[in-house]
Amino acid sequence: MIVAEQKPLEEIKELLGDAEKVLVLGCGTCVTVCFAGGAREAAIMASSLRMASKIDGVQRIINDMTVQRQCEWEYLDQVADEIRDADVVLSLGCGVGVQAIVERFPEAWVVPGLNTTFMGMPVEQGVWVERCAGCGDCILGLTGGICPIARCSKQLLNGPCGGSQDGKCEVDPSIDCAWQLIYDRLKSKGKLDLMLKIQPPKNWQKARHGGPRRIVREDIRLHLEEE
Amino acid sequence: MADNEYTVGSKLERILKAGHFAVTGELGPPQSADGDVIRKKAQLLKGACDAVNITDNQTAIVRMSSIASAAILVQEGLEPIMQMTCRDRNRLAIQSDLLGAYALGIRNLLALTGDHQTFGNHPTAKNVFDMDSVQLIQMVTAMRDEKMFQCGDPIKGQEPRFFVGGAAAPFADPIDFRPYRLAKKVEAGVQFIQTQLIYDIEGFKKYMEKVRELGLHEKVYILAGVGPLKSPGMARYMRDNVPGLRVPDYIVDRMTAAGKPWAGKKKDEMTKEERKARSQAWRAEGIKICIELIQQLREIEGVAGVHIMAIEWEEAVRPIAEGAGLLPRPEV
Ligand code: SF4
Numbered sequence: 001m002i003v004a005e006q007k008p009l010e011e012i013k014e015l016l017g018d019a020e021k022v023l024v025l026g027c028g029t030c031v032t033v034c035f036a037g038g039a040r041e042a043a044i045m046a047s048s049l050r051m052a053s054k055i056d057g058v059q060r061i062i063n064d065m066t067v068q069r070q071c072e073w074e075y076l077d078q079v080a081d082e083i084r085d086a087d088v089v090l091s092l093g094c095g096v097g098v099q100a101i102v103e104r105f106p107e108a109w110v111v112p113g114l115n116t117t118f119m120g121m122p123v124e125q126g127v128w129v130e131r132c133a134g135c136g137d138c139i140l141g142l143t144g145g146i147c148p149i150a151r152c153s154k155q156l157l158n159g160p161c162g163g164s165q166d167g168k169c170e171v172d173p174s175i176d177c178a179w180q181l182i183y184d185r186l187k188s189k190g191k192l193d194l195m196l197k198i199q200p201p202k203n204w205q206k207a208r209h210g211g212p213r214r215i216v217r218e219d220i221r222l223h224l225e226e227e
Numbered sequence: 228m229a230d231n232e233y234t235v236g237s238k239l240e241r242i243l244k245a246g247h248f249a250v251t252g253e254l255g256p257p258q259s260a261d262g263d264v265i266r267k268k269a270q271l272l273k274g275a276c277d278a279v280n281i282t283d284n285q286t287a288i289v290r291m292s293s294i295a296s297a298a299i300l301v302q303e304g305l306e307p308i309m310q311m312t313c314r315d316r317n318r319l320a321i322q323s324d325l326l327g328a329y330a331l332g333i334r335n336l337l338a339l340t341g342d343h344q345t346f347g348n349h350p351t352a353k354n355v356f357d358m359d360s361v362q363l364i365q366m367v368t369a370m371r372d373e374k375m376f377q378c379g380d381p382i383k384g385q386e387p388r389f390f391v392g393g394a395a396a397p398f399a400d401p402i403d404f405r406p407y408r409l410a411k412k413v414e415a416g417v418q419f420i421q422t423q424l425i426y427d428i429e430g431f432k433k434y435m436e437k438v439r440e441l442g443l444h445e446k447v448y449i450l451a452g453v454g455p456l457k458s459p460g461m462a463r464y465m466r467d468n469v470p471g472l473r474v475p476d477y478i479v480d481r482m483t484a485a486g487k488p489w490a491g492k493k494k495d496e497m498t499k500e501e502r503k504a505r506s507q508a509w510r511a512e513g514i515k516i517c518i519e520l521i522q523q524l525r526e527i528e529g530v531a532g533v534h535i536m537a538i539e540w541e542e543a544v545r546p547i548a549e550g551a552g553l554l555p556r557p558e559v
């Protein structure tokens with residue numbers, strides 16, 4: 001899932017400017033699961049902002065709603081009137097959600113309430129970790145299912161670097177060294193030969209470095225047209 | 228390594244191929260645009276070693292570029308080993324720098340992954356890591372031997388020719404994999420290796436045993452890294468906080484014992500002279516330990532030389548090399 005966390009209230013207040021009507025829009029998918037922008041968080045955000053407005057002496061009407069997924073227009077259409085009616089939409093969706101609203105409702109002014117951070121998962125209550133960087137050319141098959149692009153601080157393909165110590169990455173003791181994990185796993189599976197082979201430089205064109213990416217599936221497109 | 232043909236013919240390559248025990252030093256460029264800093268440090272190292280590493284934004288702190296500093300060293304009549312990390316440059320920038328470096332007379336290259344930028348003075352920077360050190364070694368070697376850019380295009384005209392080095396961290400984890408990581412670099416084309424600082428001789432012997440078992444010592448020249456300690460505090464810090472380093476307790480104890488006449492005195496209770504005398508005593512012991520380490524390393528089969536790292540203490544290199552019986556350096 002996409003993992004995000006809320007921006008500080010001060011920054012959000014700044015982003016709202018002098019808007020009188022604010023719609024706090026939550027999203028019912030990834031950011032609900034990571035407790036950053038679901039219905040509950042949207043309601044709490046709305047009441048915090050109401051309180052802040054009172055303290056700051058600002059006249060402001062703040063509503064909150066939540067759609068199942070901000071990243072699909074059909075769900076956004078269900079709250080079209082509320083979006084159009086607001087001076088500012090404070091999206092508690094991920095960055096995709098913010099942009100989906102902007103694209104669907106060009107007349108609306110939309111600001112982000114979250115910092116969208118990574119694709120990952122929870123490993124314990126209240127702890128989420130990054131697992132995939134969407135590099136466009138998955139090499140998990142070579143690394144025993146542990147991603148060195150998202151999880152090695154230097155994105156090394158022929159690691160480990162000299163900074164690996166006691167299973168931790170030189171960058172921070174809270175980071176597991178991805179290459180130690182890969183080594184342990186390949187060893188336990190009797191597949192260390194995978195690590196002995198030199199991996200050539202990666203084709204980063206398939207990652208973000210070839211410009212914004214898109215996927216076109218002609219099979220699905222044609223199928224739709226035939227219907 | 229039996230053939231006497233040089234790939235590049237740098238002094239370092241000639242020394243190693245002639246079977247001499249090589250000595251390399253290290254010079255950290257200034258955090259300024261003052262080329263005289265390099266010239267002054269060069270004088271301290273001249274004649275004390277065969278070639279000098281020029282660090283590349285070491286510990287991710289902005290310094291004069293390794294290529295410019297190395298070019299100044301060439302002008303001063305010393306042979307540089309230009310360090311090149313993968314942190315700050317992508318494959319385009321690396322290759323163009325290699326072309327330039329060769330044109331400026333630089334003949335040795337040390338290919339490194341590079342410290343992460345969080346350690347340095349620009350922790351908010353975007354890093355590159357387009358390639359890693361193994362891939363970098365492979366690319367530099369192919370540019371030289373196949374006259375080919377990384378993309379596969381031929382190099383028309385003069386190709387950059389470097390005697391290619393790499394690093395090894397024998398005590399970093401996973402420790403069992405370290406000799407194999409070296410093997411990967413050898414397969415990629417590395418010709419010489421400079422190791423991380425060695426203080427734990429017994430541990431290093433075990434590493435070298437495995438290296439010999441894999442036959443790597445016959446395919447690559449291994450220069451063991453050494454460095455003089457300046458104080459017991461530095462020894463303890465390195466023992467406890469630097470990944471990939473092992474400093475045995477006896478070394479920390481020796482450094483502590485060297486400051487015994489001043490034991491129990493806090494820094495602010497001491498006169499300037501006392502502080503100076505203590506620092507000198509520590510440093511003398513640091514140099515002594517370093518010399519002893521070199522003598523022990525020299526006995527290990529497969530160790531082809533030493534790499535003396537005395538950054539910001541370049542004066543120490545000459546007495547160390549002298550004390551270890553490595554001066555004068557042979558002419559080749
Ligand atoms: S290799 Fe690429 S696609 Fe696969 S998990 Fe890592 S970042 Fe994601």
Ligand code: SF4
Nearest residue numbers: 152161169170177178
């Ligand atoms: S210590 Fe491990 S995770 Fe960190 S940069 Fe090095 S190889 Fe990657």
